[in-house]
Structure formats: structure tokens, C-alpha cells
Amino acid sequence: MIRRAPRSLGEHAPILFPALMLIVFFVIPFGLMIAVSVARRIPGGFYEPDFVFANYERFLTAFFGGVLSFSLELAALVAVVAVGIGFPFTYRLARLPRAAQVRWLVFLLSILSLSEVIIGFAWSTLLSRTAGITNLLVAVGLMAEPQSLSPSFGALLAGMVYQAFPYTVLVLYPALARLDPALVEASRTLGASPAKAFFTVVVPSQRNTIVATLIMAFVFALGSYLLPQLLGRPQHWTLSVLITDQAIYQSNMPFAAAMAVFLVLVSLALVGLALLAGRKEEA
Amino acid sequence: MPRWFHSLLAGLVGLVLAAPILVVAGVSLNARRSLDFPPKGLSLSWYAEIFTDPGWRGALVTSLVVAVLSAALAVAIAFPLAWFIWRWRAPWARAFEVLGMTPFILPPVITALGFLSFWATFDQYGEPWTVVVSHAVFFVTLPLVTLSLGFGAVDRSYVEAASTMGADDRAVLRTVVMPLVRPYMISGFAFAFVLSLNEYIVAYMVAGFTLETLPIKIFNALRYGYTPTMASVTVLFVLLTAAVFGLIARFGDLPRLLGAWVRPD
Numbered sequence: 049m050i051r052r053a054p055r056s057l058g059e060h061a062p063i064l065f066p067a068l069m070l071i072v073f074f075v076i077p078f079g080l081m082i083a084v085s086v087a088r089r090i091p092g093g094f095y096e097p098d099f100v101f102a103n104y105e106r107f108l109t110a111f112f113g114g115v116l117s118f119s120l121e122l123a124a125l126v127a128v129v130a131v132g133i134g135f136p137f138t139y140r141l142a143r144l145p146r147a148a149q150v151r152w153l154v155f156l157l158s159i160l161s162l163s164e165v166i167i168g169f170a171w172s173t174l175l176s177r178t179a180g181i182t183n184l185l186v187a188v189g190l191m192a193e194p195q196s197l198s199p200s201f202g203a204l205l206a207g208m209v210y211q212a213f214p215y216t217v218l219v220l221y222p223a224l225a226r227l228d229p230a231l232v233e234a235s236r237t238l239g240a241s242p243a244k245a246f247f248t249v250v251v252p253s254q255r256n257t258i259v260a261t262l263i264m265a266f267v268f269a270l271g272s273y274l275l276p277q278l279l280g281r282p283q284h285w286t287l288s289v290l291i292t293d294q295a296i297y298q299s300n301m302p303f304a305a306a307m308a309v310f311l312v313l314v315s316l317a318l319v320g321l322a323l324l325a326g327r328k329e330e331a
Numbered sequence: 332m333p334r335w336f337h338s339l340l341a342g343l344v345g346l347v348l349a350a351p352i353l354v355v356a357g358v359s360l361n362a363r364r365s366l367d368f369p370p371k372g373l374s375l376s377w378y379a380e381i382f383t384d385p386g387w388r389g390a391l392v393t394s395l396v397v398a399v400l401s402a403a404l405a406v407a408i409a410f411p412l413a414w415f416i417w418r419w420r421a422p423w424a425r426a427f428e429v430l431g432m433t434p435f436i437l438p439p440v441i442t443a444l445g446f447l448s449f450w451a452t453f454d455q456y457g458e459p460w461t462v463v464v465s466h467a468v469f470f471v472t473l474p475l476v477t478l479s480l481g482f483g484a485v486d487r488s489y490v491e492a493a494s495t496m497g498a499d500d501r502a503v504l505r506t507v508v509m510p511l512v513r514p515y516m517i518s519g520f521a522f523a524f525v526l527s528l529n530e531y532i533v534a535y536m537v538a539g540f541t542l543e544t545l546p547i548k549i550f551n552a553l554r555y556g557y558t559p560t561m562a563s564v565t566v567l568f569v570l571l572t573a574a575v576f577g578l579i580a581r582f583g584d585l586p587r588l589l590g591a592w593v594r595p596d
Contacts, residue, residue, distance in 0.1 A: 062414060066427060136340055154576040155348065163529035167351070169561055173354055181350075242334070270438050278553070315438060
């Protein structure tokens, strides 16, 4: 079997189905969304094809500016916390015996796959008055009576870090699993304490991985669409929530599509940066 | 970092990750219709309700059917693509690979909105089968990644030996390649299955008003107040998800699937 360029139609045939599926059900929907973003809205929930930028002009309002800056700040905070905890955690995870690693990975994957609906429900229960952790504080005498901690900014942050953490660990995992143990051994032999070896050898050697992971976690957190509704207050709504709200409840597809196009551009630019940072590491 | 620090960190992380699930599991055991923790009285009736209440049972069945069909379709899209890229020297085909990775990296709301525009334009909005196709394309990334790894791990000398002995492409695929990549294919299917089972936003935007999957049902129920059934459904989902990943780990190489190199030892 020689690996050469395919020539005949028969040799090309296998890629036909996947290519068709991806073009019809991903490229075309994407194109349609861009088309809808410049469509003209007809009050009452419909829109007609046009080429207007009215939907994009709404980005200039203070309301949108507020939602956008809150979304970016929240996502940045979530990314920093998730990577800050995730990096030392993953470093340790990648050095555990294989069986223990597998158990952790199954656990992390299970949390990662959980529906946002379930994460939101679980956290609002954990922070509720009747079943929440404040009951524990009351039991040990630190608090007079149980109270509800959700909705609040803290609840939202906790939920979003919870959601982003397994993702962060799995993005960090390949790089840290491949990290040459000789690096740390050398610094230890030369007399560095474990903490010093970690901060002066491991962290600097993984600088680009950390940058790439921060960006990926940031994009991941930008995508959270339900937790701000379930764990936050209305002022904690993010761009993803606003898009859903405009598309479904306000029936303003053109505006929702314009915001989505904007979110795509931001995300793609960031993912491009992350790939660039990751590539530098390999070189 | 000293070892005790790492152990402490791992312990805390494990505790925080498990805490919401444990509380929900406790709540699901309440005897009465309340959300108390620790539970007041023990009862498994909320688990029984998932299967006896037609609403919950229907949503569970819908979710399972959608997840099985969409995961199968995702594999059917990913397999020929991954095979083609492995078999032929065709750099342009990588464009389709990138295309298959994109929906997974972008915020899900974007893909959901794209599908909503698409199905609405072609007048299929709300049709149950559109959810299957949407999920298959949304999650095609997972079988694509596992299958690319799987094909990458096939030793080409086996393939050459087989073709020297006169096996054509089809025979090589069936007798040599297929048995080697099967575990990766099953893992890809399982990943897509679990994620489809838990997916909310795409299903909701595409057919949320006509088709009730379990996450949609939970979300709708949340608006009318919390019941212990949501807790029992959540526990069921966590167990199902963990069981699927446990099986992948049992029959496949999970660290390798997630990007760690195989240790030489």
C-alpha cells in the first residue's frame, strides 16, 4: 500500500460523505448565521434578508458594553483560578501511578461531561438554605442559622470554576505528562527544595503551555450559558446568556446572530493565539 | 512543591469536585418531597419515579435514543475522514479535519445558533431528527480525535506485509486496520454518546419546544421549583457517565487517549 495522493474518483469516494456532512451541516449553518446577522428585523419575531449593520450598531450601547466587559472579566477570572489550581494539581496527577491516574481521569471526565443544567442544579443545592453547606457551619457552631448563598457572584464563580477545572486539567495533562522528569531531578540533586524546583524549573519550562491553557479556559468559560442564569443575578448575565435570550425569548435572531459572529471572531482569534503559544513549546 | 502540599491540594480538589454531587445524592434520598440535606428519612422512591413517571421516563428514553443515534452518526462521519487522511497523502483533506474540530472549541451557543438559523431556513425547525444530525456534527470532534490517534498508532509495516501478500485496500482495512482501531472507535462513540446525553443548548435551540431530552426536562422543571426527582436523575446521570468512562478506561488506554505518551516501561 503506497501512500500517495488519491487520483481516481473511487479513491476519493470515502471522504465524500464526511465532507458533505460537514459542509452542509456546519459550513452552511455558519454562513446562514452570518447572513442573519445582517438581516433586517421585522417586529413580531421574523426577519428578512437584507444587508444592514443595525444589529452590529447595537454593540455601541452602554448595555452591551456592560455585558461584554463583565463576560470578559468573569471568563478571565475563571481561567486564572482554574489554571492556578489546575497546574500544580495536574503536575502531581501526571506523576501518580498509572491506576490512580486513570481513576482521577475517569472522575474528571465525568464532571466535565455533566450538563450545565446538572452543574447549576447541584451547586444551587449545595449553596441552598435547606441542604447547603451553611447547615454544616451551623452544626459546628460558626453560624446562627442556615442561609442561602445563591444566587450571587460567588456562587456563579464557584460553579464556573467547577465546570472549567476538569477542562483545564485535561488541556494541561498532555504537556505535563510528557515533561521530562530529569529536569526536576537535576534541580533537586543540585539542592533545590521541591517548592523551588517547581517554581524555578517546572513553571518556567511550561510558560507557553500555561498561556495556551489560560486562553483555552477563557474561551471555555465564555461559552457558559446556563450557570449565570441559575447561579447569578440578572446583572451577572454574560454574552452567551444574552445570545440565547435574544434568540429564544426576545425572538431577535438578527441581533443574536450579530453577537454570535462577534463571539466567534473573539474566540477564533484567541484559539489561534493559544495554538501559536502551544506550537512554540514544541519547537 | 513538597509532597504534602500536592496531597493536600489533590484531597481538597477531590472534595470540592465531589461535594455538589454528594449533596445532590443525599437530597435524592429524602422520604418526603423536600430538598433537605442531610435527608429526612430514607427512600428510593425518587429513583423509582424516573421510571414510573411518564414525563421523566419519556425524557430519559428520548435522551438515550438521541445519544445512540447521534454518536453512531458522528462515528460514521469521522471514520472515513480519519481513514482517508491516514491512507492517502492529501493535505487538503486536513481542512475537513479542522472543520470537524471547530464546533467543539467554539462556545456552544454559536453552534446552537447556527443550527437554529439552518433548520429554520429549511423549515425543519422542531423536527426530532434534526437534533440527531446537529449533535452528530457538534460532537464529531471526539471520534475524529480518537480515530486519528488510533490510525496513527497502526504500524504501517503490518499494512505493507498484508498488501505485499496481495490484500487490497478493503481487505487490509477489514482484516488488519479495523481490529487495531476498534478500541479507538468505541471510545469515540462513547465520548460522543455521553456528551450528547448531557447536551442542553443545541438540543434546546433546535427542538426544545417539541422534543424533551433529560437536560431540557430538568431545566424546565427547575423553573417550577426543585423536586427530589431532579436530584435522583442527576445521580443516575453521574453514575451512567462515570460507568461509560470507566469502561473506556477498562478496555482502552485512557491516558494515551487524553494525550499522554505511553511510558516505555
